[in-house]
Amino acid sequence: MENSIGAVSQPAGTSVLVPLHPLESAGTLGRHLARRLVEVGVRDVFSVPGDFNLTLLDHLIAEPELNLVGCCNELNAGYAADGYARARGVGACVVTFTVGGLSIINAIAGAYSENLPVICIVGGPNSNDYGTNRILHHTIGLPDFSQELRCFQTVTCYQAVVNNLEDAHELIDSAISTALKESKPVYISVSCNLPGIPHPTFARDPVPFFLAPMLSNQIGLEAAVEAAAEFLNKAVKPVLVAGPKLRAPKAQQAFVELADACGYPVAVMPSGKGLFPEHHPQFIGTYWGAVSTSFCGEIVESADAYVFFGPIFNDYSSVGYSLLIKKEKAVIVQPNRVTIGDGPSFGWVFMADFLTALARKLKKNSTALENHRRIHVPPGVPLKSEINEPLRVNILFKHIQSMLSGETAVIAETGDSWFNCQKLRLPENCGYEFQMQYGSIGWSVGATLGYAQAAKEKRVIACIGDGSFQVTAQDISTMIRCGQRSIIFLINNGGYTIEVEIHDGPYNVIKNWNYTGLVDAIHNGEGKCWTTKVRTEEELVEAIATVMGDQKNSLCFLEVLVHKDDTSKELLEWGSRVAAANSRPPNPQ
Ligand SMILES: Cc1ncc(C[n+]2csc(CCOP(=O)(O)OP(=O)(O)O)c2C)c(N)n1
Ligand SMILES: *[C@@H]1O[C@H](CO)[C@@H](O)[C@H](O)[C@H]1NC(C)=O
Ligand SMILES: *[C@@H]1O[C@H](CO)[C@@H](O)[C@H](O)[C@H]1NC(C)=O
Ligand SMILES: [Mg+2]
Numbered sequence: 001m002e003n004s005i006g007a008v009s010q011p012a013g014t015s016v017l018v019p020l021h022p023l024e025s026a027g028t029l030g031r032h033l034a035r036r037l038v039e040v041g042v043r044d045v046f047s048v049p050g051d052f053n054l055t056l057l058d059h060l061i062a063e064p065e066l067n068l069v070g071c072c073n074e075l076n077a078g079y080a081a082d083g084y085a086r087a088r089g090v091g092a093c094v095v096t097f098t099v100g101g102l103s104i105i106n107a108i109a110g111a112y113s114e115n116l117p118v119i120c121i122v123g124g125p126n127s128n129d130y131g132t133n134r135i136l137h138h139t140i141g142l143p144d145f146s147q148e149l150r151c152f153q154t155v156t157c158y159q160a161v162v163n164n165l166e167d168a169h170e171l172i173d174s175a176i177s178t179a180l181k182e183s184k185p186v187y188i189s190v191s192c193n194l195p196g197i198p199h200p201t202f203a204r205d206p207v208p209f210f211l212a213p214m215l216s217n218q219i220g221l222e223a224a225v226e227a228a229a230e231f232l233n234k235a236v237k238p239v240l241v242a243g244p245k246l247r248a249p250k251a252q253q254a255f256v257e258l259a260d261a262c263g264y265p266v267a268v269m270p271s272g273k274g275l276f277p278e279h280h281p282q283f284i285g286t287y288w289g290a291v292s293t294s295f296c297g298e299i300v301e302s303a304d305a306y307v308f309f310g311p312i313f314n315d316y317s318s319v320g321y322s323l324l325i326k327k328e329k330a331v332i333v334q335p336n337r338v339t340i341g342d343g344p345s346f347g348w349v350f351m352a353d354f355l356t357a358l359a360r361k362l363k364k365n366s367t368a369l370e371n372h373r374r375i376h377v378p379p380g381v382p383l384k385s386e387i388n389e390p391l392r393v394n395i396l397f398k399h400i401q402s403m404l405s406g407e408t409a410v411i412a413e414t415g416d417s418w419f420n421c422q423k424l425r426l427p428e429n430c431g432y433e434f435q436m437q438y439g440s441i442g443w444s445v446g447a448t449l450g451y452a453q454a455a456k457e458k459r460v461i462a463c464i465g466d467g468s469f470q471v472t473a474q475d476i477s478t479m480i481r482c483g484q485r486s487i488i489f490l491i492n493n494g495g496y497t498i499e500v501e502i503h504d505g506p507y508n509v510i511k512n513w514n515y516t517g518l519v520d521a522i523h524n525g526e527g528k529c530w531t532t533k534v535r536t537e538e539e540l541v542e543a544i545a546t547v548m549g550d551q552k553n554s555l556c557f558l559e560v561l562v563h564k565d566d567t568s569k570e571l572l573e574w575g576s577r578v579a580a581a582n583s584r585p586p587n588p589q
Pocket of ligand 1: 415440
């Protein structure tokens with residue numbers, strides 16, 4: 001029985017305090033979702049509980065192959081799912097209705113911008129409440145059940161609102177396949193009363209998940225390859241440039257084979273770093289306009305033809321729109337389209353197919369690579385530090401460089417770390433991750449948590465500015481709880497230095513924290529965590545020895561104190577150009 005202001009009769013039954021037995025879960029929506037996550041490769045789900053998702057969480061923990069990672073807040077849970085998806089190809093997170101959903105949305109928008117399939121699951125209202133004018137808790141106090149959904153519509157590629165069991169199977173499978181096909185996040189809301197109810201659509205032994213491969217239009221593919229080969233085979237000194245959208249279409253291997261076949265030099269766009277092996281003999285560095293690796297920018301901009309693979313040209317990657325690149329000299333290869341110069345353009349041609357076919361048609365041309373070798377002068381080394389001299393950033397990164405191997409991955413936070421990490425030379429199989437399109441500060445803390453959870457064989461080395469760390473610091477707690485052994489370099493330069501170099505003001509100075517003291521308080525004697533403050537090169541060398549030695553199985557947090565004006569030279573140049581682009585006056589009317 002229920003009355004008009006919402007008293008609902010309580011069905012008989014007790015609350016579940018012991019984990020569900022897998023059998024109790026069979027044939028239910030909760031079990032179906034759990035199995036599907038496992039089938040597509042998810043092993044860890046990042047979550048924050050709330051009354052709307054508790055029953056669903058019971059079913060996720062009943063799945064022996066899933067591990068639930070409780071995070072301190074939803075934003076970090078979302079960033080963790082992002083980091084996890086980078087390492088494993090897919091990530092998942094579970095939060096509660098609206099308060100959780102609206103908190104995680106910034107991370108989901110980030111995953112959208114970086115083309116990561118993140119399955120964002122929200123525990124939603126009781127199915128009976130849809131279509132009523134009841135007011136629910138955790139909402140803004142209006143009888144509006146679609147506010148959260150509407151917010152997610154622009155930052156996910158598919159939204160499933162599961163509030164009945166009849167179409168739940170279809171909605172969940174469509175959401176998961178769309179995320180994987182489009183390499184974008186999806187939203188799945190599951191009514192809180194449905195996960196545990198057996199229903200005939202959920203077979204006791206689910207039929208395995210299946211995703212049909214995407215096939216290129218064969219005629220379009222042939223035409224695109226022929227046009228591109230003709231364009232490139234007549235060029236005198238062509239080059240290849242890898243962009244960020246090389247990863248989602250899984251075209252990295254085909255790209256290496258194309259490079260091997262044609263012998264052109266290979267540059268990466270800043271946001272494409274890590275997608276081409278840097279020990280490859282044709283690798284010439286980062287193409288980033290005026291802040292390119294020396295000799296790389298010159299070779300790219302002076303080429304008579306360049307091929308960009310999955311580029312995103314924005315105001316940052318174009319250094320305030322100052323690239324000297326001409327469309328008529330470019331072949332632009334996007335995940336499903338190829339455009340030659342000012343045209344023609346060929347659609348429904350998939351990147352890996354195109355690369356493989358083009359590799360067979362290109363004539364070898366090493367002119368640009370030979371030119372690069374002829375003019376190249378190796379980069380300088382930083383001045384040796386004096387005894388007890390305050391640590392310089394260039395010395396810090398010299399030592400970080402020497403820590404890198406195939407068993408590490410670098411995570412670079414937005415800020416001067418973008419520029420300093422961009423200059424690291426990545427050894428074979430060393431991972432590299434950052435969020436350059438969205439650039440939301442604080443991302444790296446959650447992403448480090450998620451990446452380390454997915455790539456247990458690698459030790460993550462995260463470079464995080466003090467300003468960014470202040471946004472998301474709490475989930476150091478979860479890293480310790482999960483027994484992770486990442487190494488965090490907290491670069492304490494007293495402020496938002498990247499912003500100082502774009503446009504300075506008093507707002508760019510931040511409150512100094514005792515960062516090691518904070519992390520020690522979070523550690524609180526539970527788990528393995530080691531912290532230290534570093535002020536000189538000697539202290540740094542000693543700290544790194546400890547991190548790689550006695551503390552090799554601990555979460556290691558190094559607060560590195562540096563001068564507020566100690567920046568990469570690239571940031572200074574880039575900052576002035578971005579400032580100029582930002583301050584363009586309105587056009588005359
Ligand atoms: C969520 C969010 N808010 C604000 C900004 C603007 N912003 C860009 S970089 C930055 C400061 C980063 O400072 P820090 O992490 O200390 O890096 P530094 O440049 O000092 O190394 C800010 C506030 C942002 N990118 N994201
Ligand atoms: C590169 O291509 C140009 C134009 O076809 C040709 O003249 C040149 O010999 C080639 N160079 C090399 C080193 O293959
Ligand atoms: C900062 O925290 C550390 C503990 O990590 C403590 O030893 C130190 O005294 C603190 N510094 C200040 C100024 O309180
Ligand atoms: Mg800073």
